[in-house]
Amino acid sequence: MTATQPTTGPGTETADQASVAGATPGGRAGGDLRETLYFALRNPKVLVGGVVVLGFLVLGLVGPGFLRYAPMDYAGPPMAPPSADFPLGTTTFGQDVFAQFVAGLRSTFLVGALGAAVAGVIGMTIGFVAGYRGGLIDELLNMLTNVVLVIPGFVVLVIINAYLGVRSVPMQALYIGVFSWPWVARAVRSQTLSLRSRDFIDLARLSGVGVSTILRREVAPNMYSYLFMTFVLLFGGSILTAASLDFIGLGPTNAMSLGLMMNQAVQWSALHLGLWWWFVPPGLGITLVVGSLYIMNVGLDEVFNPKLRET
Amino acid sequence: MLTLDRLDKVYKTGTFGTADLHAVRQVSLDVQRGEVVSLIGESGSGKSTIGKMVLHLLDSSGGTMTFDGRDVTSLTFRERREYYRRVQGVFQDPFSSFNPIFKVDRTFETLRRSYFPRVPPADWRERLEEALGSVSLQPEDILGKFPHQLSGGQLQRLLVARALLLDIDLLVADEIISMLDASTRIDVLNLLVELKSRGLGILFVTHDLSLGNYVSDRVVILYKGRVVERGVTGAVFDDPLHPYTRDLLASVPHLDRTWEDVEAEETERSASLAGRCLYHEALAAQGRALGEEAGGVPDGVGLVEHSPGHFVGCFRLAADDDCPAG
Amino acid sequence: MALSVTDLRVWYRTLKGDVKALDGVTFDVADGEIMGIAGESGCGKTTLGKALIRLDTRMRHAGGTVALDGDKLPIADDAAMRRYRYREVSLIPQYAMSAMNPTRKIGKMIRDLLAAHGVRYAEVLPELERRLGLVGLDAEVLKRYPIELSGGMKQRVVLVLSTLLDPSLLIGDEVTSALDVSSQKAVARALVEFRDRGFVRSMIVITHDISVLFQVADTILVMYAGHLAEKAPARTIIDAPLHPYTKMLIGALPQVGDRYDEQQLSGIEGRPPSLLNPPTGCRFRDRCPLAHDRCAEAPPFREVAEGHQVACWAVS
Secondary structure, eight states: OOOOOOOOGGSSSSHHHHHHHHOOOOOSSSSSSHHHHHHHHHHHHHHHHHHHHHHHHHHHHHHGGOOOOTTTSOOOOOOOOOEEEEEEEETTOOHHHHHHHHHHHHHHHHHHHHHHHHHHHHHHHHHHHHHHHHHHHHHHHHHHHHHHSSSSSHHHHHHHHHHHHHSHHHHHHHHHHHOOHHHHOOOOOOOHHHHHHHHHHHHHHTOOOOOHHHIIIGGGGGHHHHHHHHHHHHHHHHHHHHHHHHHTTOOSSSOHHHHHHHHHHHTTTTTHHHHEEEEEEEEHHHHHHHHHHHHHHHHHHHHGGGOOOOO | EEEEEEEEEEESSSSSSSSSEEEEEEEEEEOOOOOOEEEOOTEEEEEEEHHHHHHSSSSEEEEEETTEEEEOOOOOOHHHHTTTTTTTEEEEOOSSSSSSSSOOOOOOOOHHHHTTTTTOOOHHHHHHHHHHHTTTTTTTHHHTTOOOGGOOOHHHHHHHHHHHHTTOOOOEESSHHHHHHHSHHHHHHHHHHHHHHHHHHEEESSSSSHHHHHHHHHHEEEETEEEEEEEEEHHHHHHSHHHHHHHHHHOOOOOOHHHOOOHHHHHHHHHTTTTTTTTHHHHHHHTEEEEEEOOGGOOOOEEEEETTTEEEEOOSSSTTOOOOOO | EEEEEEEEEEEEEEEEOOOOEEEEEEEEEETEEEEEOOOTTTTTHHHHHTTTTHHHHHHHHEEEEEEEEEEEOOOOOOHTTTTTBBBTTTEEETTTGOOSSSTTTTTHHHHHHHHHHHHOOOHHHHHHHHHHHHTTTTTGGGGSSSGSHHHHHHHHHHHHHHTTTOSEEEEESSSSTTTTTTHHHHHHHHHHHHHTTSSEEEEEEESOOHHHHHHHHHEEEEETTTTOOOOOOOOHHHSSOSSSSHHHHHOOOOTTTOOOOTOOOOOOOOOOOOOOOOSSSSTTGOOOTTTTTGGSOOOOOOOETTTTTEOOOOOO
16 A cells, blocks of 8 residues: 555635536436436537447337248248339249348347346446445456457357257347456446545445445446446447357357348358348348447547537 | 544555555544544655544455444444444545435435435425525525536535535545645535534544644544544644654644744754654553553554653654664 | 846737736845745746746746846746856746656756756766765765655756855745645755855755744745735744735744644635736735725735835835
8 A cells, every 4th residue: 555645725615616617427327317418419429320320229129020921931932133023033932132221120139138138237237336345356257358359259149049049039149248248347347446545425324324335326327427338339349249240150040131131142142143132131231230330439529528629 | 422442454565466555554543422533644644544534435454343332343334324424524626425416416316215215395495595504505506507517615515514514523524625725625524514513523534734723623633544643732832752743743834933933942852852752751650561562462563652642653654763762 | 136026917828818827026036045835726936937948848938027136037948048048047846856867867857957058077076975964965975876866856956056156046846835834945955055055055945834834934925816915024924914815824823832623724815816817906815805996906015014014004
C-alpha cells in the first residue's frame, strides 16, 4: 500500500471554473435521458445505422406473416431471376429466395439478441465481481477470463457443432455467448476497479449496503452508456459468428438462416451458374445489419462522450 | 467509548509478498463521548489507515478494538450494519464522496432504505430538514441538486448531516477540510466543535497541526505507523517532548513568527532534551530493561506517561536506529 | 523594474461564453523581489501565472500588456514567446512533481529538456550538480527514477531544473502545497536561497497558504474573483490588512496556539461570483460587511500608503 501525500488542497476544489461551466457530462441517468436522446437523434451515424437495423428487424419480425410462399416450398420455376412474383428470384429447387431471406432475418436477430444476452450477463457478472472484490477472487476470475480469451472460440464452436450437433437457434446462441464474453469481463473489470477506489463506494458500504446492491446501484449506473454499447457490439458479433458457422454448414438446420442460404447457394453451384440473387442478398443483409450496428456504436460513443461531439 | 489497543496493520509487499510493511504498529488510543481527538501525522504515518480500520473499511492485522465495552475487532456483515448506526465517517474529497451521476438526495435515500425502511415520507423529510439545519444548510439550496452544482464546503456539511441522521456516537473525520478553501474550512471546523458539545465523539485525522490545535481536546502524534506522543492538546503543543513533534511544530509556517524565530526558541528546548530518551529513562526509573515493557509491547513501540495524561514514546525515529540514550 | 503588468485581461473560452478569469490586473515586481500571490480557488492566480508564460488553447488574451525588464512580452503569440520561455521566464506549474515521466531517469529527463532549448547537458552538468547540492540533494539523484524520490525531493529537483538557465522571473504555482510540513519548509527556504544567490532575479510565488507567503515573500498580492484586492509588504498584510476580504481571510486562519474555546474564528459566508457574467462593481460586494452604495462601481486599485495598494472604497 503506497503512502499518500496530503493533497494539494483548495486549488482543486472547483476544478477549473471554466470547464465546469462549459461541459455537460454525458451518460447520466434521470433528467439527462432526454438530453441523451436529443443528441442521439441528431447524430447522423446513430440515425442512419438505427434506421437500417430497425428496417431489417421489422422485415424479419413482420415479414413472414405476409409471405406468399413458405421458405422451403417448391413454389416456382427453378433458377428464376428476380421478377414481380419472386422479388429475389428462386433457388435451384424453385424455392422463393425472398421468403427464405425474410425467415432468415428473424433467426439472425434471434441469435444476435440471445448471444449478446448470454455473453453480456456472463461477462458483466465476472467483470463486476473481479473488479470489486480484488484479491484471490480477482486472480481466479482473471485466469478464467484469460483462458477463455485464448481458446480459439470459433474452432471450439466448430468442434462442438460437428460432434454434438446443434439442434436449434437458441442453443447456437448459447454456445456463441459462452465464448464471446472475455473482452466484456476485462473492460467491465477495469472500469469497476477505478470506481471502486472512489469515496462514494466507501460511503455506500458505511450505509450497511451489501456488495451486490452496491454493484447494482452505484457501480453499474456509472457505466450505463458503456454497457449499452457493449450489448450493441455483442449483438453484431453474435450475428457474424452465427453466419460463419451456418455458412460452413455447422448451424441449426431446422430453421432457415442467412448463413444457411449462402451455404446452400455455394453447395448448389449458384456462383458458377450465375444465380447472384441467391447468395448476394443474404451476404449483403448480414453486412448491412452488422455494419450498421457498428456504425451506430461509433455514433453512440460520440453521444455519450461529449468531448467527441462535433458541435 | 472507542478504545484501540495495540492495533496493527501489516501489508505484504516485495516480489512474492515476502516483505512486511507495517503501516500501523501497536497503536493504542481512545476516544470518549463529547471530545475531539486529533490523529496528527504526515504522509505514510498510517493515520488514514487507522481511520479506515475504525470504520471497518479495512481489516486489522492484530490488536483489538473495543466500542462501549464490546469487542469490535472483527465483525460479520450484520454486526457491521449495527456498528454503522453508531459510527460513521466523512472523507477528504467531497466530490468523490458523491456518485456524480445522481442527485445528492440519493445518498440520504440509500441510508433510508438501509436503516429506516418503515419511516413514513413526511417523518423522513422532517428528520432530513432537522439534520440539514444542524449543519447550517438550507434544504431548498441542497436537495434536488447534483454534486457538481454545490461547493466543497456544502458537500462536506452534507456528509456530516448524513452521519447525524443515524444519531451516531463517533464520527471519523478523515482530512475533511484539506480540500476546502480557507474561508470555508473554519466553518466546518466550528461545526465539529458544536457537534462535540452535543455529546458526539470525533476522531479527527489531519496533517495540519494548527487545525488539530484549534478543535481538539487531545492529540495523538503518529510517525511511520506508531504513536510517538499523545496527550491533552495544550500539554503536547506547549511542551512537545518527542523530537518528531518538536520538528513538526518547528516546521509549521506561522503568521506571527518566522521560522528563524521558532528555531531560536526551539534550540533551548532541544538542548535540554538532546542525547536523552524520556521513554527509556522512564523505563529505567521503573526498573525495567528494554525488552521488559509493560503489557508485552515489543521493544520500543510503547508509551510512558511523562506527566499526567501526557504520554511519549521512544525517541528514535527509524525502527533500526539506535536510541539516542544509547 | 523587472516585471510590469498593465491592465492584463485573460479570458477562458467556453461553450457558454467567456469566463473572465483575469479581468484587468496591474502590478509591478521589482528586481530581486519575491512576490506572493494569495487567494482562494477561482480567483485567477493560476491563470495569472500561466498567462505570463504561455496561454494555453482555452485561454484568450483579451487586453493589457506585460513587460519584463523593459521588453514587452508577446504573450498572445505562442511562437514568439518561445524565446522567453525557460530562459527569461520560467514556470513551475501546479502538480509539477507528479508530471515527471515515471519511466525516465531524472538525469535523462533533464537532458531532453535542455536539448529542446538548445542547451548541451554536458556543459551545464557541473552547475546542475552544484545547485542540487545547495538544496540538499545528492548528485546521485540524477540516476534515479521519480518514483524513488519523496515529494519534497522531487519538488526541489523541479526547482533546480526550472532555474538552471538563471531566468529573470520564476513563477511557482503551489510549489509547497502537496508536501509534508517539513518538506514544505525545505522547499520554501530553497526558493529564498535561490533568489539570494542571484540564480533568479525575481519570483512570483502563487499559493493559497498565506502563512508560507509570510515566511518567504517580500510582498503579498491578494486576489479575488479575477481582480486585485490588496498588495502590501508581507508583514503589513498580516498585521494590518486594509481590504475587508484580506482581513476576513487572515481572520479565518487558525494558528498553532488558537483554540476554539479561547477565541472562535469565523469564515466568510457565501461564494465567489461566477466569472461567466461577473457582477459590475466590486466583486466582493455580496460578501462584504462594509458594502455600501458606492461599491456598485468597481474601486480602483490605488496606493494608499507607501508600497500599499488597495481596491476598496471604504479604505481609499
